[in-house]
Amino acid sequence: VACSMAGEEDFFLEEKRFKQHCEEFVKHSQQIGDGWEWRTSKDLGDGYLSKTHFQVRNRHIPPDPKEKNNDNVEQTLLAHVEESLDDSQVAGVCAAEEVIRYEYHVLYSSSYQVPVLYFRACFLDGRPLTLEEIWRSVHACYQDRLQEGPWETITQQEHPILGQPFFVLHPCRTNEFISAVLAGPQKHNRHTNYIILWLSTVGPVVGLNLPLSYAKVAPEQNSNTD
């Protein structure tokens, strides 16, 4: 797989295109009941994607993320039990496990011209997760990268539209890996939904998974696509 680094043409996402891809994304989400919606801000007309879901987490402390052999990775994957629950199931969860309410928002960064993933998480009693708890819950596969530079990966920031504290997955390196992936399809197949591509890559880092059916989304042909 060719890895395009700086020097190759950068793929930037314009805000209008961001909105179009989000619209498409929400349409598909509605078709499969995946729970995403678009929220428009009242004052300036910008907006963001939003989804809330509940996750069950095994209360056992995850195995030491520094242990590297394959067996442990598999065990770690299983130990992070992540089943999505709907509201009616939440009450029935047994006490040895914790239920965490995650709220994910996808906003557009005009500074970096990429989408950015914001999220917050709290226990059912309303207690928010701390940054340390969030870091610890990052999937085992990504722990190495996280520990190399936690402060450049996930930090707490103010939500630019709501003004409340959220956790953010830093966008400054998004362009690196997105360009690498999009350089291919962009040329011979313009019909790639940036949001699906990007979210399916970064989402799993913070417990957000996209059902495979998103891969089948075929954007509408329209004369505005360049």
Added chain:
Amino acid sequence: MTDDKDVLRDVWFGRIPTCFTLYQDEITEREAEPYYLLLPRISYLTLVTDKVKKHFQKVMKQEEVSEIWFEYEGTPLKWHYPIGLLFDLHASNTALPWSITVHFKNFPEKDLLHCHSKDVIEAHFMACIKEADALKHKSQVINEMQKKDHKQLWMGLQNDKFEQFWAINRKLMEYPPEENGFRYIPFRIYQATTERPFIQKLFRPIATGGHLHTLGDLLKDVCPSAVAPEDGEQKTQVMIHGIEPMLETPIQWLSEHMSYPDNFLHISIIPRPTD
């Protein structure tokens, strides 16, 4: 005529006389005296209030102390905003000293970011600088710098060292000779009355015709209510670092000379006092 470089010094050394008072419901072993301090406009509350914390912790039991947070007239103060911005936005037309209330309990999770260590402040500061450079130079200048240069920006701020800071920051204020300014201007416009914390948009300092955009042009584009007089009278003030710059000022000049150390122009739109 004042040299432009003098403006850089005036901005850096701006101070706000502040009186810190412990919240009355905090549990103390003896009476807590207020603590007075000159706060640097360009810094952050949690970076410059170690003495405030120590002063009040002396009269409190250890178990009554958890993360410190600050509030002004019922509004939790966001430590991640520069002090000068907080003052301009919330208290600029009130009598000095600025009266801030200190809390050690009931941290407002829904309003404030946590700040458990100086690392958090550094990470936030550097993230702002990087975002500013993404706008000004597509991140080319900041990415070309070494880690030690990044560190020098932070140390300069932390230790109040103007020369140390600007030795590096001047590179972030340069632009290619064939251009007349930055690609886009890093700015944020704040109004205390909105739910949205700030307005930030892409804005070029140079118009397609080649002339320089002004502060007035920026406001007209991004926040028209701040310039358009209703009833023929200007109901708001546009404030940066405690002053109202002329709307004719080129925004490129403002960006180079009146940005905060994070390289952003933080602009407050506040009600004009009716005296």
